[in-house]
Amino acid sequence: MSDEGAGGGIAFVEVKRRLGTLHYQTDAKDHAHITVKPEICAKCPHSFCTFACPAKCYERIEGRLVFRYEDCVECGACDIACDQGSVTWHLPRGPYGVRYSFG
Numbered sequence: 001m002s003d004e005g006a007g008g009g010i011a012f013v014e015v016k017r018r019l020g021t022l023h024y025q026t027d028a029k030d031h032a033h034i035t036v037k038p039e040i041c042a043k044c045p046h047s048f049c050t051f052a053c054p055a056k057c058y059e060r061i062e063g064r065l066v067f068r069y070e071d072c073v074e075c076g077a078c079d080i081a082c083d084q085g086s087v088t089w090h091l092p093r094g095p096y097g098v099r100y101s102f103g
């Protein structure tokens, strides 16, 4: 299946499908490379993280912010998007994290 639109111009990236080409070695929850502070997220006025994360690691479910570090592609967008001081961001310790097979 092509990644280009019908006009053949701007590439259409199927994020979900592309995420399926990645390999992950997930570290234990105690060593999650990103953490959030639930008490801050509970009062967040915008939840920018839910829009910024390409891997959909952040979701609002019944009003509660749910974060899953396991699918993280280590782009850093959530660290920039969160202006409330909730996100603590580190690269995963080796050999954990995402591994890109292509590109």
Ligand code: SF4
Pocket: 036, 040, 041, 042, 044, 045, 046, 047, 048, 049, 050, 058, 065, 081, 082, 083, 084, 085, 086, 087
């Ligand atoms: S933007 Fe920051 S404070 Fe707001 S919900 Fe996301 S992680 Fe929490």
Ligand code: SF4
Pocket: 034, 052, 053, 054, 055, 056, 057, 069, 071, 072, 073, 074, 075, 076, 077, 078, 079
């Ligand atoms: S670093 Fe990127 S992929 Fe990982 S949780 Fe943050 S926004 Fe999502």
